[in-house]
Amino acid sequence: MAIKLRKLVVQVDETRIEMGQAVEPPARRAVAIAVIDNPYAGRYEAKLDVLIEAGEELGALLGNRCVEALGIAPGDAQSYGKAAIVGEAGELEHAAAILHPKLGAPLRAAVEKGAALVPSAKKMGTLGTAIDVPLGHKDAAFVRSHFDAIEARVPDAPRANEIVVAVAVTASGRPLPRIGGLQVSEIKGEDGLR
Amino acid sequence: MFEIRRVLTHVEDIFHEFGPAPAQPLRRGAIAAVMTNPFAGRYEAKIEHAMEALKPIGFDMAQRLLAAMAVPHASIESYGKGAIVGSRGELEHGALWHVPGGYAMRELLEKNGVPTNAIVPSTKKVGAPSTALDVPLTHVNASYVRSHFDAIEVRVPGAPAADELVYILVMSTGQRVHARVGGLAKEAIVGKDGLR
Numbered sequence: 217m218a219i220k221l222r223k224l225v226v227q228v229d230e231t232r233i234e235m236g237q238a239v240e241p242p243a244r245r246a247v248a249i250a251v252i253d254n255p256y257a258g259r260y261e262a263k264l265d266v267l268i269e270a271g272e273e274l275g276a277l278l279g280n281r282c283v284e285a286l287g288i289a290p291g292d293a294q295s296y297g298k299a300a301i302v303g304e305a306g307e308l309e310h311a312a313a314i315l316h317p318k319l320g321a322p323l324r325a326a327v328e329k330g331a332a333l334v335p336s337a338k339k340m341g342t343l344g345t346a347i348d349v350p351l352g353h354k355d356a357a358f359v360r361s362h363f364d365a366i367e368a369r370v371p372d373a374p375r376a377n378e379i380v381v382a383v384a385v386t387a388s389g390r391p392l393p394r395i396g397g398l399q400v401s402e403i404k405g406e407d408g409l410r
Numbered sequence: 411m412f413e414i415r416r417v418l419t420h421v422e423d424i425f426h427e428f429g430p431a432p433a434q435p436l437r438r439g440a441i442a443a444v445m446t447n448p449f450a451g452r453y454e455a456k457i458e459h460a461m462e463a464l465k466p467i468g469f470d471m472a473q474r475l476l477a478a479m480a481v482p483h484a485s486i487e488s489y490g491k492g493a494i495v496g497s498r499g500e501l502e503h504g505a506l507w508h509v510p511g512g513y514a515m516r517e518l519l520e521k522n523g524v525p526t527n528a529i530v531p532s533t534k535k536v537g538a539p540s541t542a543l544d545v546p547l548t549h550v551n552a553s554y555v556r557s558h559f560d561a562i563e564v565r566v567p568g569a570p571a572a573d574e575l576v577y578i579l580v581m582s583t584g585q586r587v588h589a590r591v592g593g594l595a596k597e598a599i600v601g602k603d604g605l606r
Contacts, residue, residue, distance in 0.1 A: 222424070222427065225422040226420070226421045227418060227421075228419045228478070231416045232415060234415070285421075285478070367567040
């Protein structure tokens with residue numbers, strides 16, 4: 217295991233009513249968050265291989281935890297996103313090493329297919345810093361009803377030598393989408409865009 | 411009377427806090443239900459009847475929380491409850507949660523063989539959307555068990571709106587991850603008065 221895990225948080229956010237209107241079925245979103253040790257805290261390292269490997273492990277762990285918490289079949293996942301917050305003894309590139317090279321493949325396996333880019337956000341932060349994890353449809357990035365974000369925050373992390381890594385998966389789009397654009401029913405799912 | 415608009419469940423595993431990791435990580439869970447405040451925007455002298463309407467909501471929330479935590483009833487060692495009242499409500503609206511919230515967890519645990527003589531600790535406040543509440547946790551059968559004095563922060567991004575309430579239940583499977591400040595140990599619980 218490349219990751220040294222201190223804490224694992226899984227949240228499910230279910231909206232049943234929005235602006236007085238019933239949401240049928242309820243809009244359901246999950247976010248799974250890991251608090252890990254930053255092996256490169258406090259120094260510059262040219263190669264970030266340990267965090268790249270950590271990204272692969274976290275894509276599987278966090279992706280699967282989201283799907284489990286939603287209680288859905290992997291293929292019923294609709295949108296996804298990822299994000300990281302690096303504690304102050306690290307650097308922004310440490311978030312990039314986790315998120316971009318290897319996290320995507322195991323996350324796509326956890327949700328089946330996943331032709332679209334996994335939208336992401338990253339920042340430096342301290343204990344209790346919140347990050348808005350962007351969400352987009354997993355097979356077609358242009359599906360307008362699924363442009364969304366979910367907040368991830370751990371009150372006691374990241375400490376200076378830690379990194380908070382979040383993966384979000386949903387079983388729906390926004391609660392009451394009604395601004396047009398590409399619909400789920402129109403997805404071709406070939407190029408990841410439409 | 412109370413319309414549930416949104417439900418957030420939170421489950422966390424704490425593996426260590428820079429000390430020796432226990433064989434089994436500590437699991438803590440929270441459930442927060444965002445609902446309409448039937449008394450928002452005015453003073454109502456009589457509100458007690460609302461506690462009856464909250465009973466089935468409390469029981470449903472307790473069951474959902476335990477299901478999300480995915481542990482047997484017997485694994486639950488501590489509990490707590492809390493309320494965040496939106497800005498058009500008053501603190502007393504949060505107090506409505508004491509009886510239905512507390513008894514929901516106690517009934518669920520007692521029915522399944524877990525003695526719950528101890529009071530369910532609580533906090534409440536009036537707050538804006540995204541306000542965080544530190545919900546206390548203490549042992550389910552003896553309030554003085556020092557290793558189990560704890561708290562978990564609960565926060566629903568975007569809630570409560572002015573005319574909403576957030577009612578919260580929390581449970582945990584054990585002591586603080588590196589508890590070592592003495593006091594009454596869970597092995598020494600007498601289990602009669604809810605205190606020791």
